Amino acid sequence: MSGSSSRRARTAVSVALATLSLTVLAACSSGSSSDVPGGKKPAGEDVAKQAQSAPDTAILPGSTMEKIKQRGYLIVGGSQDAPLWSQLNPISGRTEGFDAEMGRMLAKYIIGKPEVKIVSSATETREALLQNGTVDVVFQTYTITPKRAEQVAFAGPYYSSGQAILTKKGAGGIKLPADLNGKTVIAGANTPAIAAIKQVAPDAKIVTFGSDPECVAALRQGRGEAYVQDQALLVAAVKDNPDTTVVGEPFTADPYGIGLKHDDAAFKTFVNDWLRKIAQDNSWQQAWKQTLGTVVEGNPPTPPAIGGVPGS
CATH class of the missing domain: 3.40.190.10 (Periplasmic binding protein-like II)
Structure with a gap:
């Protein structure tokens, strides 16, 4: 999504966000939030908890995947104020939405459990956060473009908006x-x-x-x-x-990709393989139904073809 679109989205939800408690506002202003153990979680199973994990052979020695697995949680650059995409729930202390659920599913695939730490990022900072290794991935309605692909890599697309x-x-x-x-x-x-x-x-x-x-x-x-x-x-x-x-569905194409550090071919291949698997086992569709599908009429759309747009 463009910088102007992101600003418009924040404006559209500013009234709702103003009602959050001071505790939540303090959490948002700290620059990061965590879904790792210790936070209060809602009852019941979510899509990520039931998602598959990668075989041990896919976690290559010395790879980004191995580093994440050894750390025990995935660091995601994302938002906490984007309704239905990635928004902090003030009651559960958990970030909810399609992007947030995708991040947890990727964590489950790498680590074996959906443990995620979200670092707040903005349109102007996403590339830097990836380049300097502050975050492992970016899930933030991040439109794939050839210009952006000169600075970062993109897995996907994982969603086609428009x-x-x-x-x-x-x-x-x-x-x-x-x-x-x-x-x-x-x-x-x-x-x-x-x-x-x-x-x-x-x-x-x-x-x-x-x-x-x-x-x-x-x-x-x-x-x-x-x-x-x-x-x-x-x-x-x-x-x-x-x-x-x-x-209906979008009638123009705005492909969202998962931002990755440039020149990490093994991690990009790993994430793309994961995207294909969650499309095949219906996890992607279930995540859509529980988030975007609660307000978008009709059945889940078909996940976009991996590598199907310039820059991916």
Whole structure:
């Protein structure tokens, strides 16, 4: 996700975050949080606890995988304020969401248990955190681009986001991008959504607003029949506005990758092999259902092809 998109996402959830306790705010400001033993965890099993572990032969001597296994936990660069992706739960003290669950599943695969330490990272710091070895991986809606791939490596893509459609719950009539034809469609001013709408629905009437909260408010007020924006932002909007829903899958491509240190071919191969396995054994789909799938209508999407985009 771009820096501007990340800022818009933070703005969209700022009101909700303001309600967190002082304890949670202090934890967030410390720069890292931990899901390693000692924190209070919710009852019940999650996807990561039931996920598979790597065979001993896959943990090569002297490799990054061996270093992580010997340490006993995976260090992930990520967020704590991204609803449905990676957000700190103030009650359990646990980070929840699709990215967070993916990090725990990777930890389980390497270590044999889903132990993760999350180091807060930002768009401007992700590359540095990987380059200097502060984190092992980055899970943070990290869009794969050839330019970024000059500084870091990417496993994946593990998720394909892109422009998607938000409507009022129960509105009906819009299931596919072509259904936007003849409708009044809301978009953020100067965002990629405008060109995307024109491409798939040239007869749509586009109205623009300056921010994501304004766009969502306009939809809820009936000033448009749909709102088009990056799916990662829309799922955050649904979290705070349960009278809205995301319909269908993204209709443009924004591939998210797992950030890795550059020139660690063995670790990249290992992580890509893991991604293929969790797609085959349905773990990826289960993680989607329990996170993004709670607000995105329909069945889990097909995981993207590994190495299928430039820079991966």
